[in-house]
Amino acid sequence: MTDSLPAYDSFLLVSFGGPEGPDDVLPFLENVLRGKGVPRERMMEVVEHYKHFGGVSPINEHNRQLMAAIKDEFASAGIDLPVYWGNRNWDPLFPDTLRQMRDDGRKRALAFFTSMFSCYSGCRQYRENIIAAQKEVGEGAPMVEKVRMGFNHPRFIETMANSVRTALDSIETTATETTVLFTAHSIPMSMADNCDYLKQLQESSRLVAEAVGAPDWRLVFQSRSGPPQQPWLEPDVLDAIAEMDDEKKLGSLVVVPIGFVSDHMEVMFDLDEEAAQLCQKRGIKMARAKTAGTSPTFVQMIRMLVEERLGRTNEKQALGPLGPWHDVCPADCCTYTPARRPVTTT
Structure with missing residues (x-):
């Protein structure tokens, strides 16, 4: 079955997205919080947080810088995968990115999620978002497979x-x-x-x-x-x-x-x-302390995770007793059905 799959021909940086100006803030947050039952007053509090910084999140600019660093790292290591970027909540949105990849002739991508830890919102929901985007794009939408979590790399x-x-x-x-x-x-x-x-x-x-x-x-x-x-x-x-x-x-x-x-x-x-x-x-x-950002060692980790999936190394590096995380998420991995527990007081 695996032998019939096309070779990996691209890399997809998967991220959350963020507003890049005051007019983006409210529609962005409505995208983020849709269906989550977050009180509107809480959403408006967060709107004020963004306004405090001019309505601009640093995350999109960070991803542009991270893309550039990944391209350089891939070039240095001889990895011939064009780099794309798609977001869950703001431009560039997944359907637009997958449509561009399809039009460029890409068939099968390796993805890195800018979330280092496994949970519904940090992993499974992204995978669901990508599946929905593939359906929206329709025939020819590329396959997307994520590299493993690197929390202990x-x-x-x-x-x-x-x-x-x-x-x-x-x-x-x-x-x-x-x-x-x-x-x-x-x-x-x-x-x-x-x-x-x-x-x-x-x-x-x-x-x-x-x-x-x-x-x-x-x-x-x-x-x-x-x-x-x-x-x-x-x-x-x-x-x-x-x-x-x-x-x-x-x-x-x-x-x-x-x-x-x-x-x-x-x-x-x-x-x-x-x-x-x-x-x-x-x-x-x-x-x-600074976040990982575009630190050379962090970008090296991304490259090393990609090399594992390309079959360029048989070694999966991980520290501690948990060992390297799985490459393919189990069917029931990180499922989430919102539920309210009774609140007890003492």
Whole structure:
């Protein structure tokens, strides 16, 4: 069966998308939140977050830079795959990109999702979006197969460890003297129950903390957007900072947005604004570690994951006991049916 498939002939960068001007913000958020039951007042709060930064998310420009870096990396490694880019929520949207790929004669693409951890919104939903786009494009739409998750890939861990070291240096402290908080986007508990999001985040955070020699570290969450009666992963980063400071008076803190590949609006507002202001108010010396971005080691990881699927190497690199993640997602992987749990009080 596999022998009858066309060879991989292209690479697709799959991402979330973001507004690139004030007029884009509301329709973009309506795309993002459609059918998710998020209260409108919460959506309007996020509109204000975007307005605070001129209505421009950094994610699209980041993806342009990442595409350029991937093209250079592929050229250096002799990988002859043209690079395309498609988004879930804003231009360039998946149907437009797949239509262009079809018109260019592309038959089968390898895809990298700009989401390093497995959950419905970070993996399965993208795959569903691509299937819907293929149906919209119709006959001749290219096949799209994702590379495996790289949350424990040596190059990703190296990238984030270097970022933590740089952050420590910026506030003139050491890993043994500083609390390190790893953050990721919170998701509903009903979503977390049927995926490995939490397990992968904990492992990735542990590996980075171990690499930099940080004994005092914790995984926290940010950016929840669901209705208040729906349980989401906790603790929130702001709550965690306040509680830890109350308990032991934090002298210095490094916040590491390990769950974000680039500086999304959530990183800029929740961490660079709100967390930074809280730390300033409490007298905590804080540094925010950089996201993976276009770090050479991160781009190398993408290239190495592609080389695995091209059959250019038999080695799948991964650190820690979880080992390399699967190439092909099982049929029931990361399924999600929104559900509300009863809220209990003590």
